[in-house]
Amino acid sequence: MRWRRHRDEEPATDPQALAATWQVVSLLLDYPDDVLLERVPMLREVVDGLPDPQRLPLTEFLDTLEHGDLGALQRDYVDTFDVTRKCSLHLTYFAQGDTRRRGVALVEFKQAYRRAGVEFDTDVELPDHLSVVLEFGALHDQHTAWHLLTRHRVGIEVLRAGLAQRGSPWLPVVEALRSTLPVLDGDDEEALLRLVAEGPPQEEVGLEPYAVDPRLNPRPEPADTTALLGPTIPVGAPR
Template identity: 50%
Template sequence: MTLLKIRRRPEPAVQMSERDRRLIWRTAALLLDYPDEHLFTAVDRITAAAAHLPDDARIPLQRFLTHITASSPLDLAQQYVETFDMRRRASMHLTFYAYGDTRKRGMALLRFKHAYRHAGVELDDRELPDHLPVLLEFAATVDPIGGERLLGEHIPVIELLRLSLSDNGSPYADIVAAVVTTLPPLTVADRRRITELAAAGPPDEEVGMDPYTMDPALFDGSQARR
Protein backbone atom coordinates (compact mmCIF):
# COMPACT_ATOMS: atom_id res chain seq x y z
CA MET A 1 0.00 0.00 0.00
CA THR A 2 1.29 3.45 -0.94
CA LEU A 3 1.17 6.02 1.80
CA LEU A 4 0.42 9.56 0.70
CA LYS A 5 2.69 12.20 2.18
CA ILE A 6 0.84 15.25 3.42
CA ARG A 7 2.89 18.35 2.62
CA ARG A 8 2.42 21.02 5.25
CA ARG A 9 2.65 24.65 4.25
CA PRO A 10 6.03 26.08 5.27
CA GLU A 11 5.73 28.26 8.32
CA PRO A 12 6.67 31.97 8.15
CA ALA A 13 10.10 32.99 9.37
CA VAL A 14 8.39 34.59 12.41
CA GLN A 15 5.38 33.06 14.13
CA MET A 16 2.47 35.49 14.10
CA SER A 17 -1.29 35.61 13.84
CA GLU A 18 -3.10 35.83 10.51
CA ARG A 19 -4.32 39.28 11.53
CA ASP A 20 -0.76 40.50 12.09
CA ARG A 21 0.42 39.10 8.77
CA ARG A 22 -2.39 40.84 6.90
CA LEU A 23 -1.72 44.08 8.77
CA ILE A 24 1.96 43.93 7.80
CA TRP A 25 1.03 43.34 4.16
CA ARG A 26 -1.42 46.22 4.11
CA THR A 27 0.95 48.57 5.91
CA ALA A 28 3.81 47.67 3.59
CA ALA A 29 1.56 48.18 0.56
CA LEU A 30 0.93 51.77 1.61
CA LEU A 31 4.51 52.53 2.64
CA LEU A 32 5.93 51.11 -0.60
CA ASP A 33 3.59 53.16 -2.76
CA TYR A 34 4.51 56.60 -4.04
CA PRO A 35 4.51 59.02 -1.07
CA ASP A 36 1.51 61.24 -1.71
CA GLU A 37 -1.09 62.88 0.53
CA HIS A 38 -2.72 59.50 1.28
CA LEU A 39 0.47 58.40 3.02
CA PHE A 40 0.88 61.51 5.14
CA THR A 41 -2.73 61.49 6.31
CA ALA A 42 -2.40 57.83 7.33
CA VAL A 43 0.95 58.01 9.15
CA ASP A 44 -0.54 58.34 12.64
CA ARG A 45 -2.88 55.39 12.09
CA ILE A 46 -0.11 53.25 10.65
CA THR A 47 2.18 54.09 13.57
CA ALA A 48 -0.50 53.13 16.09
CA ALA A 49 -1.23 49.84 14.33
CA ALA A 50 2.45 48.93 13.91
CA ALA A 51 3.08 49.36 17.64
CA HIS A 52 1.30 46.05 18.34
CA LEU A 53 3.09 43.92 15.74
CA PRO A 54 5.78 41.32 16.56
CA ASP A 55 9.16 42.94 17.16
CA ASP A 56 10.79 41.59 13.98
CA ALA A 57 8.24 43.50 11.90
CA ARG A 58 7.47 46.35 14.31
CA ILE A 59 11.04 47.62 14.69
CA PRO A 60 11.87 48.08 10.97
CA LEU A 61 8.42 49.56 10.28
CA GLN A 62 8.76 52.05 13.13
CA ARG A 63 12.23 52.96 11.88
CA PHE A 64 10.79 53.80 8.46
CA LEU A 65 7.88 55.71 9.97
CA THR A 66 10.37 57.80 11.93
CA HIS A 67 12.15 58.49 8.65
CA ILE A 68 8.88 59.73 7.13
CA THR A 69 8.14 62.14 9.95
CA ALA A 70 11.67 63.53 9.77
CA SER A 71 11.52 64.14 5.99
CA SER A 72 9.71 66.65 3.85
CA PRO A 73 7.18 65.41 1.25
CA LEU A 74 9.41 66.72 -1.55
CA ASP A 75 12.47 64.87 -0.22
CA LEU A 76 10.49 61.65 0.17
CA ALA A 77 9.14 61.88 -3.37
CA GLN A 78 12.61 62.48 -4.79
CA GLN A 79 14.02 59.61 -2.76
CA TYR A 80 11.28 57.28 -3.98
CA VAL A 81 11.92 58.08 -7.64
CA GLU A 82 15.69 57.72 -7.25
CA THR A 83 15.26 54.41 -5.44
CA PHE A 84 12.68 52.60 -7.55
CA ASP A 85 12.52 54.35 -10.92
CA MET A 86 16.21 54.79 -11.63
CA ARG A 87 17.65 51.48 -10.43
CA ARG A 88 16.93 48.31 -12.38
CA ARG A 89 17.95 46.15 -9.43
CA ALA A 90 15.47 47.86 -7.12
CA SER A 91 12.37 47.25 -9.20
CA MET A 92 9.21 46.35 -7.28
CA HIS A 93 7.88 44.48 -10.32
CA LEU A 94 8.48 40.89 -9.26
CA THR A 95 8.68 39.31 -12.71
CA PHE A 96 11.13 41.94 -13.98
CA TYR A 97 14.14 40.32 -12.30
CA ALA A 98 13.82 37.09 -14.29
CA TYR A 99 12.36 38.38 -17.56
CA GLY A 100 13.05 42.11 -17.83
CA ASP A 101 10.84 43.71 -20.46
CA THR A 102 10.85 40.61 -22.69
CA ARG A 103 8.02 38.68 -24.29
CA LYS A 104 8.38 35.88 -21.73
CA ARG A 105 7.40 38.30 -19.01
CA GLY A 106 3.93 38.65 -20.50
CA MET A 107 3.17 35.02 -19.68
CA ALA A 108 4.48 35.48 -16.13
CA LEU A 109 2.21 38.49 -15.66
CA LEU A 110 -0.81 36.41 -16.65
CA ARG A 111 -0.32 34.36 -13.48
CA PHE A 112 -1.00 37.49 -11.43
CA LYS A 113 -3.81 38.68 -13.67
CA HIS A 114 -5.63 35.33 -13.42
CA ALA A 115 -5.30 35.29 -9.61
CA TYR A 116 -6.80 38.76 -9.32
CA ARG A 117 -9.58 37.97 -11.78
CA HIS A 118 -10.40 34.72 -9.98
CA ALA A 119 -10.86 36.74 -6.77
CA GLY A 120 -13.21 39.16 -8.55
CA VAL A 121 -10.87 42.14 -8.45
CA GLU A 122 -11.34 45.07 -10.82
CA LEU A 123 -8.24 45.93 -12.83
CA ASP A 124 -7.13 49.15 -14.44
CA ASP A 125 -4.10 50.30 -16.42
CA ARG A 126 -2.20 52.24 -13.77
CA GLU A 127 0.24 49.54 -12.67
CA LEU A 128 1.38 46.06 -13.70
CA PRO A 129 -0.10 43.25 -11.57
CA ASP A 130 3.29 42.05 -10.32
CA HIS A 131 3.97 45.37 -8.57
CA LEU A 132 4.76 44.45 -4.97
CA PRO A 133 2.45 47.02 -3.30
CA VAL A 134 -0.43 45.84 -5.50
CA LEU A 135 0.18 42.20 -4.55
CA LEU A 136 0.51 43.04 -0.86
CA GLU A 137 -2.76 44.96 -0.85
CA PHE A 138 -4.45 42.08 -2.68
CA ALA A 139 -3.16 39.60 -0.10
CA ALA A 140 -4.17 41.83 2.80
CA THR A 141 -7.68 42.78 1.74
CA VAL A 142 -9.01 40.42 -0.93
CA ASP A 143 -7.50 36.94 -1.04
CA PRO A 144 -4.94 36.09 1.67
CA ILE A 145 -4.49 32.54 0.39
CA GLY A 146 -4.00 33.48 -3.25
CA GLY A 147 -1.88 36.48 -2.34
CA GLU A 148 0.28 34.45 0.01
CA ARG A 149 0.81 31.87 -2.74
CA LEU A 150 2.07 34.50 -5.16
CA LEU A 151 4.30 36.05 -2.50
CA GLY A 152 5.69 32.62 -1.67
CA GLU A 153 6.48 31.92 -5.31
CA HIS A 154 8.57 35.09 -5.43
CA ILE A 155 10.48 34.82 -2.15
CA PRO A 156 13.90 34.89 -3.90
CA VAL A 157 12.96 38.10 -5.75
CA ILE A 158 11.61 39.77 -2.61
CA GLU A 159 14.78 38.88 -0.72
CA LEU A 160 16.91 40.12 -3.62
CA LEU A 161 15.00 43.41 -3.52
CA ARG A 162 15.65 43.67 0.23
CA LEU A 163 19.35 43.02 -0.27
CA SER A 164 19.61 45.57 -3.08
CA LEU A 165 17.87 48.25 -1.02
CA SER A 166 19.99 47.43 2.01
CA ASP A 167 23.22 47.58 0.00
CA ASN A 168 22.24 51.07 -1.17
CA GLY A 169 21.42 52.22 2.35
CA SER A 170 17.77 52.77 1.46
CA PRO A 171 15.25 53.18 4.30
CA TYR A 172 12.82 51.18 2.13
CA ALA A 173 14.82 48.05 2.98
CA ASP A 174 13.08 48.13 6.37
CA ILE A 175 9.64 47.76 4.80
CA VAL A 176 10.68 44.78 2.69
CA ALA A 177 12.35 43.28 5.77
CA ALA A 178 8.99 43.44 7.56
CA VAL A 179 7.30 41.67 4.64
CA VAL A 180 9.95 38.94 4.76
CA THR A 181 8.94 38.10 8.33
CA THR A 182 5.53 36.97 7.01
CA LEU A 183 7.06 34.49 4.54
CA PRO A 184 8.69 31.07 4.94
CA PRO A 185 12.47 31.13 5.55
CA LEU A 186 14.79 30.87 2.56
CA THR A 187 15.57 27.38 1.30
CA VAL A 188 18.76 26.22 -0.39
CA ALA A 189 16.95 26.46 -3.73
CA ASP A 190 15.86 30.03 -2.90
CA ARG A 191 19.44 31.05 -2.14
CA ARG A 192 20.63 29.50 -5.38
CA ARG A 193 17.96 31.39 -7.30
CA ILE A 194 18.92 34.67 -5.62
CA THR A 195 22.54 34.14 -6.70
CA GLU A 196 21.46 33.41 -10.27
CA LEU A 197 19.21 36.47 -10.50
CA ALA A 198 21.82 38.75 -8.94
CA ALA A 199 24.52 37.54 -11.33
CA ALA A 200 22.44 37.74 -14.51
CA GLY A 201 20.41 40.88 -13.92
CA PRO A 202 17.14 41.60 -15.77
CA PRO A 203 17.18 40.93 -19.57
CA ASP A 204 17.25 44.00 -21.81
CA GLU A 205 14.85 43.18 -24.66
CA GLU A 206 12.23 45.93 -24.90
CA VAL A 207 8.66 45.03 -25.87
CA GLY A 208 5.21 46.46 -25.32
CA MET A 209 2.97 44.84 -22.71
CA ASP A 210 -0.57 45.49 -21.61
CA PRO A 211 -0.55 46.79 -18.02
CA TYR A 212 -2.89 45.13 -15.56
CA THR A 213 -3.57 46.29 -12.05
CA MET A 214 -6.08 47.07 -9.33
CA ASP A 215 -7.54 50.42 -8.34
CA PRO A 216 -4.86 51.99 -6.08
CA ALA A 217 -6.82 53.65 -3.26
CA LEU A 218 -4.60 52.36 -0.49
CA PHE A 219 -5.48 51.80 3.13
CA ASP A 220 -9.18 52.58 2.79
CA GLY A 221 -10.11 49.10 1.59
CA SER A 222 -10.97 50.27 -1.91
CA GLN A 223 -7.78 49.45 -3.80
CA ALA A 224 -8.71 45.82 -4.19
CA ARG A 225 -12.42 45.87 -4.74
CA ARG A 226 -14.75 42.94 -5.23
Protein backbone atom coordinates in the same frame (compact mmCIF):
# COMPACT_ATOMS: atom_id res chain seq x y z
CA MET B 1 14.34 30.14 -14.11
CA ARG B 2 11.83 28.60 -11.70
CA TRP B 3 11.25 29.31 -8.02
CA ARG B 4 10.15 26.08 -6.39
CA ARG B 5 10.77 26.24 -2.67
CA HIS B 6 8.20 27.18 0.01
CA ARG B 7 5.18 27.51 -2.27
CA ASP B 8 3.08 25.21 -0.12
CA GLU B 9 4.45 26.29 3.25
CA GLU B 10 1.91 27.95 5.54
CA PRO B 11 2.51 31.42 7.08
CA ALA B 12 3.95 31.38 10.59
CA THR B 13 2.54 34.83 11.40
CA ASP B 14 -0.94 35.18 12.90
CA PRO B 15 -3.41 35.86 10.02
CA GLN B 16 -4.59 39.16 11.49
CA ALA B 17 -1.04 40.42 12.08
CA LEU B 18 -0.07 39.17 8.63
CA ALA B 19 -2.91 41.08 6.99
CA ALA B 20 -2.13 44.25 8.97
CA THR B 21 1.58 44.06 8.11
CA TRP B 22 0.89 43.54 4.42
CA GLN B 23 -1.58 46.46 4.37
CA VAL B 24 0.90 48.82 6.04
CA VAL B 25 3.80 47.70 3.83
CA SER B 26 1.61 48.17 0.76
CA LEU B 27 0.93 51.78 1.74
CA LEU B 28 4.53 52.56 2.71
CA LEU B 29 5.88 51.26 -0.60
CA ASP B 30 3.67 53.75 -2.41
CA TYR B 31 4.99 57.14 -3.56
CA PRO B 32 5.35 59.32 -0.44
CA ASP B 33 3.04 62.34 -0.49
CA ASP B 34 1.01 64.55 1.84
CA VAL B 35 -1.79 61.96 2.00
CA LEU B 36 0.61 59.32 3.28
CA LEU B 37 2.00 61.77 5.83
CA GLU B 38 -1.52 62.43 7.12
CA ARG B 39 -1.95 58.69 7.67
CA VAL B 40 1.16 58.30 9.84
CA PRO B 41 -0.74 58.50 13.18
CA MET B 42 -3.23 55.85 11.99
CA LEU B 43 -0.44 53.65 10.70
CA ARG B 44 1.44 53.95 14.00
CA GLU B 45 -1.62 52.68 15.87
CA VAL B 46 -1.70 49.59 13.67
CA VAL B 47 2.07 49.04 13.76
CA ASP B 48 2.20 49.38 17.57
CA GLY B 49 0.05 46.25 17.83
CA LEU B 50 2.30 44.09 15.65
CA PRO B 51 4.97 41.61 16.82
CA ASP B 52 8.51 43.03 17.11
CA PRO B 53 9.84 41.61 13.80
CA GLN B 54 7.25 43.72 11.99
CA ARG B 55 6.77 46.58 14.47
CA LEU B 56 10.39 47.66 14.84
CA PRO B 57 11.35 48.11 11.16
CA LEU B 58 8.00 49.69 10.27
CA THR B 59 8.32 52.14 13.16
CA GLU B 60 11.79 53.05 11.91
CA PHE B 61 10.42 53.97 8.50
CA LEU B 62 7.45 55.86 9.95
CA ASP B 63 9.94 57.97 11.90
CA THR B 64 11.83 58.67 8.68
CA LEU B 65 8.64 59.55 6.87
CA GLU B 66 7.34 61.83 9.60
CA HIS B 67 10.55 63.69 10.41
CA GLY B 68 12.41 63.64 7.09
CA ASP B 69 12.36 65.96 4.08
CA LEU B 70 9.37 64.90 1.98
CA GLY B 71 10.77 66.40 -1.22
CA ALA B 72 14.06 64.56 -0.81
CA LEU B 73 12.20 61.34 -0.01
CA GLN B 74 10.09 61.72 -3.16
CA ARG B 75 13.18 62.20 -5.33
CA ASP B 76 14.84 59.21 -3.68
CA TYR B 77 11.72 57.10 -4.32
CA VAL B 78 11.80 57.81 -8.05
CA ASP B 79 15.55 57.24 -8.27
CA THR B 80 15.23 53.97 -6.35
CA PHE B 81 12.12 52.24 -7.64
CA ASP B 82 11.65 53.79 -11.08
CA VAL B 83 15.28 53.83 -12.22
CA THR B 84 17.26 51.09 -10.43
CA ARG B 85 16.71 47.68 -12.08
CA LYS B 86 17.44 45.66 -8.93
CA CYS B 87 14.96 47.73 -6.90
CA SER B 88 11.89 47.16 -9.05
CA LEU B 89 8.59 46.78 -7.21
CA HIS B 90 7.24 44.55 -10.02
CA LEU B 91 7.71 40.93 -8.98
CA THR B 92 7.81 39.33 -12.44
CA TYR B 93 10.56 41.69 -13.56
CA PHE B 94 13.23 39.88 -11.56
CA ALA B 95 12.70 36.50 -13.22
CA GLN B 96 11.47 37.59 -16.67
CA GLY B 97 12.82 41.13 -17.10
CA ASP B 98 11.64 42.86 -20.26
CA THR B 99 11.01 39.62 -22.16
CA ARG B 100 8.04 37.98 -23.84
CA ARG B 101 7.72 35.53 -20.96
CA ARG B 102 6.79 38.36 -18.63
CA GLY B 103 3.52 38.91 -20.48
CA VAL B 104 2.33 35.41 -19.57
CA ALA B 105 3.43 35.88 -15.96
CA LEU B 106 1.39 39.09 -15.72
CA VAL B 107 -1.67 37.29 -17.03
CA GLU B 108 -1.25 34.69 -14.27
CA PHE B 109 -1.39 37.45 -11.64
CA LYS B 110 -4.55 38.92 -13.08
CA GLN B 111 -6.17 35.50 -13.32
CA ALA B 112 -5.33 34.84 -9.67
CA TYR B 113 -7.16 38.04 -8.71
CA ARG B 114 -10.11 37.13 -10.90
CA ARG B 115 -10.46 33.68 -9.34
CA ALA B 116 -10.77 35.48 -5.99
CA GLY B 117 -13.57 37.62 -7.43
CA VAL B 118 -11.47 40.77 -7.82
CA GLU B 119 -11.21 42.81 -11.02
CA PHE B 120 -7.96 44.67 -11.60
CA ASP B 121 -7.58 48.05 -13.31
CA THR B 122 -4.48 47.79 -15.53
CA ASP B 123 -4.74 51.50 -16.35
CA VAL B 124 -3.49 52.25 -12.82
CA GLU B 125 -0.71 49.70 -12.28
CA LEU B 126 0.51 46.31 -13.48
CA PRO B 127 -0.89 43.39 -11.44
CA ASP B 128 2.52 42.19 -10.22
CA HIS B 129 3.32 45.42 -8.35
CA LEU B 130 4.31 44.46 -4.81
CA SER B 131 1.93 47.00 -3.24
CA VAL B 132 -0.94 45.57 -5.29
CA VAL B 133 -0.20 41.97 -4.28
CA LEU B 134 0.03 42.94 -0.60
CA GLU B 135 -3.18 44.99 -0.73
CA PHE B 136 -4.94 42.05 -2.38
CA GLY B 137 -3.66 39.68 0.30
CA ALA B 138 -4.61 41.98 3.16
CA LEU B 139 -8.15 42.68 1.99
CA HIS B 140 -9.21 39.89 -0.33
CA ASP B 141 -7.41 36.53 -0.41
CA GLN B 142 -4.46 35.92 1.91
CA HIS B 143 -3.83 32.39 0.65
CA THR B 144 -3.57 33.41 -3.01
CA ALA B 145 -1.34 36.38 -2.20
CA TRP B 146 0.89 34.10 -0.10
CA HIS B 147 1.30 31.81 -3.10
CA LEU B 148 2.20 34.73 -5.38
CA LEU B 149 4.69 36.17 -2.89
CA THR B 150 6.42 32.87 -2.13
CA ARG B 151 6.56 31.99 -5.81
CA HIS B 152 8.47 35.24 -6.35
CA ARG B 153 10.37 35.04 -3.05
CA VAL B 154 13.78 35.30 -4.72
CA GLY B 155 12.73 38.54 -6.42
CA ILE B 156 11.89 40.03 -3.03
CA GLU B 157 15.38 39.10 -1.85
CA VAL B 158 16.91 40.83 -4.88
CA LEU B 159 14.86 43.91 -4.00
CA ARG B 160 16.09 43.77 -0.39
CA ALA B 161 19.71 43.39 -1.55
CA GLY B 162 19.35 46.36 -3.89
CA LEU B 163 17.89 48.54 -1.15
CA ALA B 164 20.62 47.46 1.28
CA GLN B 165 23.31 48.33 -1.25
CA ARG B 166 21.84 51.82 -1.63
CA GLY B 167 21.33 52.33 2.11
CA SER B 168 17.71 53.01 1.22
CA PRO B 169 15.20 54.28 3.80
CA TRP B 170 12.73 51.73 2.40
CA LEU B 171 14.92 48.79 3.46
CA PRO B 172 13.13 48.44 6.86
CA VAL B 173 9.77 48.26 5.06
CA VAL B 174 10.92 45.31 2.97
CA GLU B 175 12.56 43.76 6.04
CA ALA B 176 9.17 43.82 7.76
CA LEU B 177 7.66 42.03 4.78
CA ARG B 178 10.48 39.46 4.74
CA SER B 179 9.80 38.66 8.39
CA THR B 180 6.38 37.30 7.35
CA LEU B 181 7.79 35.06 4.58
CA PRO B 182 9.79 31.81 4.59
CA VAL B 183 13.59 31.99 4.54
CA LEU B 184 15.45 30.99 1.41
CA ASP B 185 17.44 27.80 1.08
CA GLY B 186 18.96 25.48 -1.49
CA ASP B 187 18.06 26.24 -5.10
CA ASP B 188 16.58 29.61 -4.15
CA GLU B 189 19.91 30.76 -2.71
CA GLU B 190 21.67 29.84 -5.96
CA ALA B 191 19.02 31.66 -7.99
CA LEU B 192 19.40 34.70 -5.76
CA LEU B 193 23.18 34.82 -6.25
CA ARG B 194 22.72 34.66 -10.04
CA LEU B 195 20.13 37.43 -10.08
CA VAL B 196 22.12 39.70 -7.80
CA ALA B 197 25.19 39.21 -10.00
CA GLU B 198 23.50 39.40 -13.40
CA GLY B 199 20.29 41.35 -12.84
CA PRO B 200 16.96 40.63 -14.57
CA PRO B 201 17.05 39.32 -18.17
CA GLN B 202 16.62 41.89 -20.95
CA GLU B 203 14.75 41.67 -24.23
CA GLU B 204 13.21 44.93 -25.43
CA VAL B 205 9.88 43.67 -26.75
CA GLY B 206 7.29 45.38 -24.54
CA LEU B 207 4.39 43.60 -22.84
CA GLU B 208 2.16 42.92 -25.86
CA PRO B 209 1.33 39.29 -24.90
CA TYR B 210 -0.21 40.54 -21.66
CA ALA B 211 -2.38 43.10 -23.42
CA VAL B 212 -3.87 40.71 -26.00
CA ASP B 213 -4.03 37.39 -24.16
CA PRO B 214 -7.59 36.00 -24.67
CA ARG B 215 -7.56 34.33 -21.25
CA LEU B 216 -8.42 37.65 -19.62
CA ASN B 217 -12.18 37.08 -20.16
CA PRO B 218 -14.88 36.64 -18.91
CA ARG B 219 -15.35 39.09 -15.98
CA PRO B 220 -17.04 37.92 -12.73
CA GLU B 221 -18.48 40.33 -10.17
CA PRO B 222 -15.86 41.58 -7.64
CA ALA B 223 -16.09 40.46 -4.03
CA ASP B 224 -17.37 42.79 -1.29
CA THR B 225 -14.53 43.51 1.17
CA THR B 226 -13.77 45.82 4.11
CA ALA B 227 -10.39 47.52 4.56
CA LEU B 228 -8.38 46.96 7.74
CA LEU B 229 -7.29 50.57 7.93
CA GLY B 230 -10.41 52.32 6.62
CA PRO B 231 -10.49 53.87 3.12
CA THR B 232 -7.11 53.59 1.40
CA ILE B 233 -5.72 54.63 -1.95
CA PRO B 234 -2.84 52.26 -2.67
CA VAL B 235 -1.01 52.15 -6.01
CA GLY B 236 -3.15 50.19 -8.46
CA ALA B 237 -5.43 48.79 -5.77
CA PRO B 238 -7.32 45.68 -6.95
CA ARG B 239 -10.93 46.52 -7.73
